[in-house]
Structure formats: C-alpha cells, structure tokens
Amino acid sequence: MIRIFRYVVFIVVIACLAIGLNNCAGNSPNTASSPPAATSPADSPTGVTTNNEPKININTAILSELDKLEAELGIPALSHQIQASRPYGSIEDLVSKNVLTQEQFDRIKAQVTVEEIVLTGEAKDVDYLTKLGLMKGHMIVAGQLLDLNLPDQAEPHLGHPVEEIYVDIAEQLPERNVPEFSDILTQTQDLVKSKPNDPQVKPTYDQAIAAVDQAIAALPADQRQSPSFVLKSITEMLETAVAEYTAAISDGKITEVIEYQDSRGFVEYAKDTLLKQIEPNLDATLASDLKTKMDTLFQAWPEPVPPAAPIVSADEVASQVKAIEQAAAPAIS
Amino acid sequence: MPEHQPINKRILWSRRQLLQTGLVGIGLAGAATGFYQFQRRQAASTVEIPPIPENTPTEGNGLSPMVLLRNFDYGTLKQEKGRTIREFQIIAENTTLQLNSAVSYVSWNYNGRVPGPILRAKEGDRVRVVFLNKSGHAHTMHFHGDHPSEMDGVRPVRNDTATIYEFDAEPFGIHLYHCHIPPVPRHIGKGLYGMFIIDPPGGRPPADEMVLVMGGYDVNGDQHNELYAFNAIPNYYKEHPIPIYQDQLVRLYLLNMIELDPAVTFHLHANFFRVYPTGRTLTPTQETDVITMGTTERHILEFAYRFPGQYMFHPHQDAIAEAGCMGFFDVIPKKS
Structure with a gap:
C-alpha cells in the first residue's frame, strides 16, 4: 500500500511538473490575491528600488535573509521576532501580529511576500x-x-x-x-x-x-x-x-x-x-x-x-x- | 462566529427542509417517519445546550475534550480584491498527551490539539490555510473535498517552513484533513488529522452540534493499536459524560480516523439516529443504531433522547470500545 502510495505521490508531483512549473506557480492563489501595495516598490519612502531583488518570503526565509530587514529597520532581534510570529497569511499580518508598526511596515513592504515564490x-x-x-x-x-x-x-x-x-x-x-x-x-x-x-x-x-x-x-x-x-x-x-x-x-x-x-x-x-x-x-x-x-x-x-x-x-x-x-x-x- | 449562520435563515431553512423531508417521509416510509419528523420539529424549534462542565482536565491536549467537542473554528475573514477569504492558521507541533495514568504519548498535531481545529466554512467560501511546520518531520495538510492538484497537500513541508493552501470550499458535507507523509498510518496515528465542515449554502436546522473523532494509538510501534479514543483521550467521555438535554436535537459530526483497523461500527445506546452520509445530503438516508465506517469515513448523525439518564456510545467492535473508545451522554431532564 505504502509503496503504491509513494508512486501516486510521485505521479502527482510529476504531473504537476509536466503541466509546467510556471503554470503551477501561476495558479498560486496568492498571486491573484496579494495586495497591490506589495508589488509597488515605488511606495517605498526610502526610495530604494527593490524591483530586481528577489522578495523575502516571511513565512520561509532563514534568519540571515531576515537580517536584511532587521538591519534596514534597525530593530534588534527583529529576525527572530518575524520567525516566532509565523505563519503569515498576508504581509499585512506583520502589523496585525504586532511585529512591526504600520510605519515600519510601509518601509519594507515592497521587499516582502508570502507568495510561494520559487526559491532562487x-x-x-x-x-x-x-x-x-x-x-x-x-x-x-x-x-x-x-x-x-x-x-x-x-x-x-x-x-x-x-x-x-x-x-x-x-x-x-x-x-x-x-x-x-x-x-x-x-x-x-x-x-x-x-x-x-x-x-x-x-x-x-x-x-x-x-x-x-x-x-x-x-x-x-x-x-x-x-x-x-x-x-x-x-x-x-x-x-x-x-x-x-x-x-x-x-x-x-x-x-x-x-x-x-x-x-x-x-x-x-x-x-x-x-x-x-x-x-x-x-x-x-x-x-x-x-x-x-x-x-x-x-x-x-x-x-x-x-x-x-x-x-x-x-x-x-x-x-x-x-x-x-x-x-x-x-x-x- | 455568529455571522456564519443567521438564526432567521436557519429557521426558514428548517421549515423548507421539513416540508421536503415531510413529503419524502410520507411517500416512502409513512407514519413512522412522520413521527420522527414531528419529534424533530419539536426539537428544532430552539437549541438548548447545557453549560459546559468547567475545569475538565485537558490531559495534555491543547483543549479539554469537553470543550473541544463543540469548538468550531470559523477562521478570520479577510477582504481581498472584492472577495471574502476565510483564513485559518495552522501550526504542526508536538505535544505530550496523557492517554491514561500509565501512558504518556508524544502526539504530532495541528495547533497543539488532537484532533486539529474543526475548520468550518460555507459552501463556496474561499478558504486559505496558512500552514507552518514546527514538528521536526516533514508534514502536510491534505484536504478531502474538491481542489486543484497543487492544493492537494501531498508535497512535503519541511520543518520550520510554511506553505499556503487555498481553494473554494466544495462540496458541502463533512470532510477532513490529515498529513499525507508516509508512513501515513504513523502520521495520522500520531494525531495529524482534523475535521473540515462545509455547511450547505442554507445551513442546517438549529441543533446542539458536536464533533466526535475516533482515533487509535499504536503506542509500541507494533502496527497494532493498543488504545483508542473519542477526541484523543481514551475513556474521556466515560469519565466525563457529555451533558445534553432531553428532547433536544443533537447533530453529531462523526469521523473515523482509526488507522490499522479496517473499520468500526459506531453504536448509540437506547436510541436510533438519522444518517446524512458524509454530510452530503439535507435529508437523512437511513435510520439505525449502528453504522459501520472505514478509515476516514464520516457522517452526520441526528438524534434526540426521550428519557433522561446516561447512555453509552461506542464502536460495537467491543474490544476497541474497551480499549478506550467509549463515552456516555448524560441526558438532563428538559426544563419544565
């Protein structure tokens, strides 16, 4: 049974791959549902354009990636705080879960995501x-x-x-x-x-x-x-x-x-x-x-x-x- | 929470349904069914739930099974691009359950409790489940119900990582979710399962609603269950009977999550219940006092007790009942 299951899993995964990774990612519900602000780097008051940088997935990023946010906002131990308050349904949860103030959030919101971006x-x-x-x-x-x-x-x-x-x-x-x-x-x-x-x-x-x-x-x-x-x-x-x-x-x-x-x-x-x-x-x-x-x-x-x-x-x-x-x-x- | 089923809507629905079922009843089964419909009309008019006994022990579970019984999680509503999203946050973690005075057992579970949260949505809702794994092994949430392949929850989510499952709640009925990492019997047996209720668009008539999930424990890893339970703790409702009122319609959402045994036959003492298979119907399809359910099979059972007193419920595989899958309803006389 277990073995049969293993093949089924495998087939499912392969099928997903066969359909095309882009397709799978494109169907990712969050692509459609993420708030427009998150994709608008121009909003960043720091004026830093982060468009070309891969976004940091606040649900999955390792500490050293989160350290970039910690350094930018100058909040000690922020990386651990972000990890400890997981999971996040949307990036705004950083505010609703009291990890960041609205003002702090506005400064980094263009750099973060909860979308299942493909790791790069x-x-x-x-x-x-x-x-x-x-x-x-x-x-x-x-x-x-x-x-x-x-x-x-x-x-x-x-x-x-x-x-x-x-x-x-x-x-x-x-x-x-x-x-x-x-x-x-x-x-x-x-x-x-x-x-x-x-x-x-x-x-x-x-x-x-x-x-x-x-x-x-x-x-x-x-x-x-x-x-x-x-x-x-x-x-x-x-x-x-x-x-x-x-x-x-x-x-x-x-x-x-x-x-x-x-x-x-x-x-x-x-x-x-x-x-x-x-x-x-x-x-x-x-x-x-x-x-x-x-x-x-x-x-x-x-x-x-x-x-x-x-x-x-x-x-x-x-x-x-x-x-x-x-x-x-x-x-x- | 209450926004979910406006009470006036439920009553309207119940009348409509009574008309429907009444017609079916007359057509099919005649006077006997008519009697039950009458009894049900009585029961459905108001819902009275006895106070939940306080300070019942948790035995290491995140919630006391007495509280967990009627603890429905409707999630958090969010508006995104004109659409309402019902969002649930789930963390896979490990907690130690005291299965009895001699056995403590490390469970793997969702949100620190076995069974996991009773997720509840209405048919057609957009459901988003944010899942974080803090439990060591890779885990997943595989939902029963309709959804696209990439939301099927069979792809491993490694420790300390998260994923998001999102789909439309379809079709109405009682469904479930569980971890789908092999060996699945171990991941489910450890406690990685929960109920997922999708209410029909018009809801169901008012009732004292509760959830019982049957589970089995292979404590020594010999591929046989040594202990069984309703809602995680063996013999819990035997020691702490579930209070209900006489003549009150009870709607029981019943799920069998026992791995390693092919099926169990749920039995209710001194009563008959109406069966809504997989919760997929608005009218019952049969009336019985025993129902056999394979692993992950689930049904809505409805009944009311005519006489006060204590009544057992248990699988009629009596060895399984005597190994912990045993409970009582404590029927309290209705207020005059």
Missing part, C-alpha cells in the same frame, strides 16, 4: 543542501543500525529520505545534472524490509549513499566549502534535530526510538561531514569553538540504540543548539 540563488542551494543533508542523516543512522543487525530499526530511516524528502528535490535534479535516484533509495528500503539478510543489502545501501553524495557534489565546490553557506544548512539541520529529539521524549524516557535516531543522524552528519568540510576556511578560534560545542551536543546520542532515559534533556539540547547558532552567526553573511 543561494537560498535555493542552501535548501537543497539541507534536504540532502537530512537524507544523509537518515541514511547514516540506518547504516549503523544495519551494522548492529537491527534491520527492523533501520527500515524507517531508509524510508524517510524517499518518502519525506525526495519528491521535494526531484524537480531540481535535471537542472543540476543529477541523475534521478529514487529507485535506488526505494530498492534499499524494499530489500531491508523483505530480505534483511540478503547479501545484496550492503552493496545496495552503498549505492544509495553514493547517489545522495553525488547529488550533494552537484553543488559547486566553493559553496560546499563556504562557511557562510554551509553554516546556514547546519543551522537548519540542528533545528530539525532539536524538534525530533524533543518529540522522542515523554515522561523522562525516550519513548520514540525513530525520532531519537533521526536526530542523531542529523547531528552526526552536520558534525562529521558539513563542519569538517568548512573547517579549513573558518577562523581557527571559531572552528575549534564550534567543534567543541558540536562534540558536546552529540553526547546526547551515545549509541544508535537509545538509552532508556535521555542523557541530556530536550531543553538542554535546544539551548546548546542556540549557542552553536550564536557562535556561528559572525561567520554567516
């Missing part, structure tokens, strides 16, 4: 790396569980990459010259589910890992080694890890093994691969600070199989991640 430029690439990073996190923990001869526990983590993430990057693969690779992900999951002791499990898994690595390698090397670029992705992955780690714990016990393992994989990939990649280009003090903080953070996940009770509380994990984000902030532009 760096934001799109950060998003791409984050999604593939999450995939890798799932795959890494699956591999460790396979090594421990726990195929039942590995199986959900082989499912998540193709079920939760793949459909969302599939459309970008052709333009990045990455061959389609959902088949190998599905094959690995099917094999582990149905024939966990088959000698083909290991080579199939390795092929799946190689396919994800190949997709990541499609990003230009200077991006993959740029501290600013990669730290944005690390931040997103760590935030996701916090949400999942928190969801693994109830009543002082780790009750949801899957979410514990997901979060472990995300942090491990961020720490051992992404951070390593940018280390040579980081200021030495910052590099060692981040490395220490990440190593400390990772102590919450001593083994792929969770301890009965959490070693580190969810609140503590969240505040450690906050501290990492603050430490990394100066290196992010």
